[in-house]
Amino acid sequence: MLDFISLVFLGIAGIIAGIVYGFFKCALSYFKAFNYSFNRKYSLKTKAKLGEPAAEKYFFNKQYEDLSNTYESAKSINSGNILMLKSQLNTKSYFTYYRVKTGQKVIYILGNLINVICVSIHFLIVTIISMPIYLFYFIVLCGEKFKFKRGKIGGVCPRCLTRFDIPYYICPKCGRIHKMLTPGPYGIIKRRCKCKEVIPCTNLGGRFKLKAICPVCGGDIESRESSPLCIPVVGPGSSGKTSFIYSTINTLRDCISRERKWNIEFLNENCGDKIKKSLESFKKGIPPEKSDNSHTEVYNIFINSSRFFNEKLLYFYDIGGEYFNSRANIRTQKHYKYIEGLIFVIDPLCMARGEKYIKKNESVKGRFRDINIHDFIDRFILALREINQIQPKKLITIPAAIVINKMDLFGYNGPIEDFLREMGEDALIKKFEYNFASYKFFSCSLFPYEETAAAEVVKWILGETNSEFEFLEKGKHGSVRSV
Numbered sequence: 001m002l003d004f005i006s007l008v009f010l011g012i013a014g015i016i017a018g019i020v021y022g023f024f025k026c027a028l029s030y031f032k033a034f035n036y037s038f039n040r041k042y043s044l045k046t047k048a049k050l051g052e053p054a055a056e057k058y059f060f061n062k063q064y065e066d067l068s069n070t071y072e073s074a075k076s077i078n079s080g081n082i083l084m085l086k087s088q089l090n091t092k093s094y095f096t097y098y099r100v101k102t103g104q105k106v107i108y109i110l111g112n113l114i115n116v117i118c119v120s121i122h123f124l125i126v127t128i129i130s131m132p133i134y135l136f137y138f139i140v141l142c143g144e145k146f147k148f149k150r151g152k153i154g155g156v157c158p159r160c161l162t163r164f165d166i167p168y169y170i171c172p173k174c175g176r177i178h179k180m181l182t183p184g185p186y187g188i189i190k191r192r193c194k195c196k197e198v199i200p201c202t203n204l205g206g207r208f209k210l211k212a213i214c215p216v217c218g219g220d221i222e223s224r225e226s227s228p229l230c231i232p233v234v235g236p237g238s239s240g241k242t243s244f245i246y247s248t249i250n251t252l253r254d255c256i257s258r259e260r261k262w263n264i265e266f267l268n269e270n271c272g273d274k275i276k277k278s279l280e281s282f283k284k285g286i287p288p289e290k291s292d293n294s295h296t297e298v299y300n301i302f303i304n305s306s307r308f309f310n311e312k313l314l315y316f317y318d319i320g321g322e323y324f325n326s327r328a329n330i331r332t333q334k335h336y337k338y339i340e341g342l343i344f345v346i347d348p349l350c351m352a353r354g355e356k357y358i359k360k361n362e363s364v365k366g367r368f369r370d371i372n373i374h375d376f377i378d379r380f381i382l383a384l385r386e387i388n389q390i391q392p393k394k395l396i397t398i399p400a401a402i403v404i405n406k407m408d409l410f411g412y413n414g415p416i417e418d419f420l421r422e423m424g425e426d427a428l429i430k431k432f433e434y435n436f437a438s439y440k441f442f443s444c445s446l447f448p449y450e451e452t453a454a455a456e457v458v459k460w461i462l463g464e465t466n467s468e469f470e471f472l473e474k475g476k477h478g479s480v481r482s483v
């Protein structure tokens, strides 16, 4: 009887104590769990994905990571408390037994209920705060994407020839590298570097003014988030490629820019000084030095105009002609994957019947060269198709200007295709007709120097590569016209 009385009284007391104990144990577990999650100062997702040397914003990834971690941790705290109570069940005291049993049930039921209520309120608060932030992020991101797409913005490393969207940027204060300086968890318009320096992370905010390096080779990138126009100049050795590039730069600087009210600039002062010296001697009739055939020289020129959506950066690629003697060599040139146009420079002195139209000049006759121009073009086109995986039946969509150079040596004034036909080089015209969707033949004389020698070619190729260059003579699809 006594035992029954003590069971009833102690049991009831135990149940009451269990309810109170259980309530206090689980009431705060959500807040303890939140405190634990919140104290880790970075989001695991951001760290794994980006790991940038900058302070992370709470309301981007971390708030939802904290939300789910808090919920999971609160559940674990409750389970832990239930388990800890289990060890006290081996007791003969009715009070303890009922206190523990009730405590476990309360923690389980009430704990889950409190967790669900807390996580819902937590989610609501976090979402209300995050919504305008995500909306702003979305607007900024769309603005950036639009600018990049519309302006065809990108970067090309003049050293390793890799093309990328944006380079790595360097903090102006501490020199830390920001590999992904874009709107995101570190900030939408600006971010705070670890050194506390605030740096822009959008193009519209002026990110391009920061010092940049190539993500692949680490070389300096000075392209300022412009629109690259990559045009390799291709041709056998001594055909006049380097001379053509010099003439082109001169034409751009001295004629076309004035005519069109463009602003022409070199990449930097060093490059500018080097090119200017070469251009000066070229103008005096001194031919360029033979180009290295193991290294691609890149000539960069900025073109800007108030009419352009974005500043353009021209890349003329030049390499010693011997480089093209092997298809394997051509295939190693990364830039053929992303070029906007092609310029072939062909020397008629390589053509079998070249002597027919040569001016009566013995010194020129000695310069006929034993290069098979057909093999050269076949090899190059095949490599280009391989690199860009273009089926033989499909036309190559890269516009190609074919410059028949050194015409000053020939007494011929008619259309350039007729000249080629009379030279028995009909097959040469056919090669371009069968392979290129857009191409045009030009005759050209680079010596003696004349300001506008390369002008027509430049205007045509630029007009083909970008619709913002409004030139009257824009060629039509598949046109074969002489100048």
Ligand SMILES: Nc1nc2c(ncn2[C@@H]2O[C@H](COP(=O)(O)OP(=O)(O)OP(=O)(O)O)[C@@H](O)[C@H]2O)c(=O)[nH]1
Binding pocket: 235, 236, 237, 238, 239, 240, 241, 242, 243, 244, 287, 288, 289, 290, 291, 292, 319, 320, 321, 322, 405, 406, 407, 408, 409, 444, 445, 446, 447, 448
């Ligand atoms: N007469 C005449 N000579 C030219 C013309 N263009 C180039 N040359 C000469 O051709 C030679 C080769 O010119 P480059 O510009 O060095 O030729 P390249 O294709 O760059 O040669 P590599 O660097 O060896 O591949 C030079 O001696 C130039 O003077 C031209 O229009 N007329």
Ligand SMILES: [Mg+2]
Binding pocket: 241, 242, 243, 288, 289, 290, 291, 318, 319, 320, 321
């Ligand atoms: Mg050269």
Ligand SMILES: [Zn+2]
Binding pocket: 171, 172, 173, 174, 175, 176, 193, 194, 195, 196, 197
């Ligand atoms: Zn810094």
Ligand SMILES: [Zn+2]
Binding pocket: 157, 158, 159, 160, 161, 162, 214, 215, 216, 217, 218, 219
């Ligand atoms: Zn590089």
